[in-house]
Amino acid sequence: MLNIADTLHRWCREARPFALATVVGVRGSAPLPVGTSVAVDEDGDAVGSISGGCVEGQVYELCRQVLRDRGAPQRAWFGYSDDDAFAIGLTCGGELDVFVQRVDPTAQPHLVDALDEVVQGRPAAVAQVVDGPERLLGLTLSVLGADQVVCGAVDDGPANRAVADQARALLRAGRTARVDLGGTGDGCPEHLSVLVHVAATRPRMLVFGAVDFAAALSQAGRFLGYRVTVCDARPVFATAARFPYADEIVVDWPHRYLERTSVDERTAVCVLTHDAKFDIPLLRLALDLPVAYVGAMGSRRTHEERLRLLREEDVAEDRLARLRSPIGLDLGARTPEETAVSITAEIIAEANRGTGQPLTWITGPIHRSPRLTSYR
Incomplete structure (x- = not known):
């Protein structure tokens, strides 16, 4: 997500809905890391890349579909095709797990604050639920600045604290990562998989x-x-x-x-x-x-x-x-x-x-x- 922060910041400030396709898992020699995103707005304008060109067309169409349907987020898996070199897939031999959701900036206003921090060169993290109960999929919270102020929420229960704690830890480490939560050990009763997008100050x-x-x-x-x-x-x-x-x-x-x-x-x-x-x-x-x-x-x-x-x-x-x-x-x-x-x-x-x-x-x-x- 934060690889296209400048454009997303502008779209959020304009309250412009968009579809966001994000790499949430990689296997093998995938071209770009977890957290890399493509976004498409309702006019069909696109920004970003998740594969260096291999599957961009298919991802673009999936984004357009999610925007039209206004439904639940979708998942797509792209891998290498041995049978047809021209089939949709990654010629580098890697595999990508892609999460696609519709984002309405008016429903998650903290995204404007997080993206504002990023474009100003200040540290911020955005935690995005990419697997778990359907009611939570795609929800986000943000951690802003050196004081690590939490904005937004993914839940009104203990899951929110668990996600915020993970976002704070990864912001301190300066690393984007996907983390799994769930069970009594971390205070989160439901299983969640959360992708924490991090923009940190230079090491x-x-x-x-x-x-x-x-x-x-x-x-x-x-x-x-x-x-x-x-x-x-x-x-x-x-x-x-x-x-x-x-x-x-x-x-x-x-x-x-x-x-x-x-x-x-x-x-x-x-x-x-x-x-x-x-x-x-x-x-x-x-x-x-x-x-x-x-x-x-x-x-x-x-x-x-x-x-x-x-x-x-x-x-x-x-x-x-x-x-x-x-x-x-x-x-x-x-x-x-x-x-x-x-x-x-x-x-x-x-x-x-x-x-x-x-x-x-x-x-x-x-x-x-x-x-x-x-x-x-």
């Missing part, structure tokens, strides 16, 4: 050490959508001129800055100083924070010495196991630019449960569900 990449490798890494991080901070205690090196792609330059001792800044489950911490007086207090703190990635640059000898010093600081073994050191994947990287690719490749692999191996060497699905960090 953070904290780069410690104002070195040439940091300049290349800040550029790569920004390209990947991170909000990049470069921190170094030496003002002569930590300058905007040396790091034009960084969103923020901080002159401070690394551990002192990390103590006072905000991080979350998507934050990547990259320690490039390979100087013990900076590294040890910084890593001792970083390894105890709920962040997605902690990596440190240095040779294998430096790594072993670093582990020894961290153990002397009573850092537990389960915390040390989180440390990616030497930092990056084995790409044979030598230049700062190649090293930046190596580091960001490892960050991507960690977030998406990738192996880091060539795809030609492995079997099974190309795409995996992203990792939702659960840190204790």
Whole structure:
């Protein structure tokens, strides 16, 4: 849904009904992820894509039908056809589960508020019931902003609280996902499947050490959508001129800055100083924070010495196991630019449960569900 937020925002403000077709499940090498949507208004105008072209025509007609019938939401399943290469299906070999519903913005006015947050670049989540009792199908609630204010409702009972809690959790994690609720464990008596659409602020990449490798890494991080901070205690090196792609330059001792800044489950911490007086207090703190990635640059000898010093600081073994050191994947990287690719490749692999191996060497699905960090 939020991939077409600008258009949906305009349609909602105009109180214009539309049909929304959303990918709620994928299997195999589906072209686009869960949460991607197509919308069609009553004039037949369409926006978005869910398959890169394979099944768009069929989805468009289904949207038009749902708009005409004004009935209950519908489900459609699209997969690969071995018998007829021109049949409606996904030539990539994947399968899509698509949920199609009619949306009347006047009946769910909180959608205007949620979409307004998204187009303004502020965090928001929209929880959409895609499976469960018929009376609840297609209903939504929204969670807005850093204060996570809940607007709208999917039910007037305990299901609403359970859905809101899931939406808040996924907004904090910055991840769109489908979750199943039901039973006494989560306080929701009826089984529900809820797709939580999330638009979050950019994840953070904290780069410690104002070195040439940091300049290349800040550029790569920004390209990947991170909000990049470069921190170094030496003002002569930590300058905007040396790091034009960084969103923020901080002159401070690394551990002192990390103590006072905000991080979350998507934050990547990259320690490039390979100087013990900076590294040890910084890593001792970083390894105890709920962040997605902690990596440190240095040779294998430096790594072993670093582990020894961290153990002397009573850092537990389960915390040390989180440390990616030497930092990056084995790409044979030598230049700062190649090293930046190596580091960001490892960050991507960690977030998406990738192996880091060539795809030609492995079997099974190309795409995996992203990792939702659960840190204790």
